[in-house]
Amino acid sequence: MLVKKFQVKKELDITPFHVMDILARCKEMEAQGRDVVHMEIGEPDFPTPQTIADAGMEAIQNQQTQYTSALGLFELRKAISQYYNDHFSASVQPEQIIITPGASGALQLILSYVLRTDKQLMITDPTYPCNRNVTKLIGGEVVAVPVSSETEFQLNARLLEENWNDNIAAVLIASPSNPTGTVCKQSQLLAMADFLSTKNKLLIVDEIYQGLTYDIESETVAGMRDNIIVINSFSKYFGMTGWRAGWVVAPMQCVDDLDVIAQNTYLSTSTVAQYAALAAFSIESRKILEQRRKLFQQRRDLLCNALSELAINAPVMPQGAFYVYADISKYSSDSFMFCRELLESKAVAITPGCDFGEYQANQYVRFAYTTSDERINIGMKRLKEFLFS
């Protein structure tokens, strides 16, 4: 037998998510019989609506399981176009829509395309960590602009301009945002797109929590400027996480190139998922999804009120997604330790700010309300004990 000698020489220069440590510890604790309240998870606790599940089963029954084109089923691209028209009065051609294996596939596709020219991507700090990591993995660099509660944790045209340099290929903004749940107004996004237009650069808007907004109407900027790329997903609002289907709305002049990249990077999106997604826009599905949205809103209110009573405030009331980005600075100056200790002593799992960036990262933690009112109440009772006993 040969002596084993292969050695991994270079450390990975992307950071694993700290929440993975939290998750691993959760599993150990649960194996020991402890009851963990999960508020770390970015996945709705509702199953896929039956209407959508039925359509998936029907596709399999009908042997619709061969490759589709890389751009996706034209029928689904048309349905998404219609959805923009019906719910957002937005005019998007089916030909501009590219079906992707989740928003992850969309991000990989878009960043591979965008960072071919200039190498930098402007993002916010805090941001969804994959934005940073995928950029690095394909050889790009991030320009992370610190954003605070003063700008609702969002970029605006002024910040963009102040942090601009000509090596930036595009600016990526998430609205509603993960981890903060804040929304960037359409007018603000368009102002940024217009600035970028003068530089012939692109604005990428991550709308994967679109539909999950509270107090306000959901918006889109899809199709509103010819230098805007929108990323969306069937995972969150439509409750289709494990199916792996999302989409991109791209300027027409980018679609041919994106098609070629898609053929190479993922070939095609799950055919079953695409047929299932066709049922996501029906009236029956909409009814289920809107009921769920209202439940999320109730949970948000419940959670924000409970946190506020403990002097753990979300400095900006989150208007979307299912996250509260809450300030723990009254109790700790190390958000990861705070999360670890809360988990160890009270079995409540949340995500530390350091997973989302560096700026004020030790001051914040993310609570996900992807669990029932009852579990949120238990979690808040335990948090109170943790803080005051």
Place this chain on the structure above:
Amino acid sequence: MLVKKFQVKKELDITPFHVMDILARCKEMEAQGRDVVHMEIGEPDFPTPQTIADAGMEAIQNQQTQYTSALGLFELRKAISQYYNDHFSASVQPEQIIITPGASGALQLILSYVLRTDKQLMITDPTYPCNRNVTKLIGGEVVAVPVSSETEFQLNARLLEENWNDNIAAVLIASPSNPTGTVCKQSQLLAMADFLSTKNKLLIVDEIYQGLTYDIESETVAGMRDNIIVINSFSKYFGMTGWRAGWVVAPMQCVDDLDVIAQNTYLSTSTVAQYAALAAFSIESRKILEQRRKLFQQRRDLLCNALSELAINAPVMPQGAFYVYADISKYSSDSFMFCRELLESKAVAITPGCDFGEYQANQYVRFAYTTSDERINIGMKRLKEFLFS
């Protein structure tokens, strides 16, 4: 309304597949009512075995549609480990196996990992075109080694050594190969792995056509050296193309890093596909798949004989996959024109050699036998007319 001004400035430096032109032209011709014989398609014409389809429907019925971990369902990783043991007498731990969204996802994952250190990937010319393109998309370079019928269109330890330079991070070999259908012997692969081991570099073996071999037993090199990474897929032998599920067998010491990259690039593989794939290893499934393999073998023999009668020879009898890489130099010195003219005049679609590289590319075309005996016979009759009338 704003003046549209975004301009795509940089041309994509990866080539679209010429077969896409062929496909587009097929569609036009079919819309005009012409009957096209499709021998360009790299997808089995059989539906997913009912045993596997049933398992997929059952997963949906059971609401098994949430994210799995990035590494995939442990149950499936165990089943694959067992498969290696049962059919290849290979010892592979479940922990070494990573479930991916098809072989495309696997390639993206592995190349993102491997090309972090050194920037070059050694491949053969001809090769599956995505190998070149994904390398470029993530900022790497290919070292394409021309291979001919003399080495059965495969690399060997001598060629590898002759073309070696220390910027090469890994060598990628496909066995059975697309487009040539030739197999690289296990002993040859291990000799290359051992050479690479002296350089602390990796051998990546694309075994996605594993199981589809004729005259010879299917082999694997998974788990046989600690510097070998194997890519495989449920698409081809298992008939699950549109489901998008594949896997990687990696050295244990690479798995944690690959996990982190997977979390970022694709998050998780279709959960429905993973549960469906669990049924791929049953005795019932195996029976169906082996019947199909025998049909493929019959088709190969039919096609190779017919081509040979037309003096269009496969210089190496293909022993695997479902392709014949055939020499048309008696009739043309421009394989793309040959394919275009054959399609225009006789409505037979095949793939030109130039899709797979540059070396001898104008001399070869690829016939896929992913269609019935009857259609192959019609195709060959038309080809004869094309050549001799």
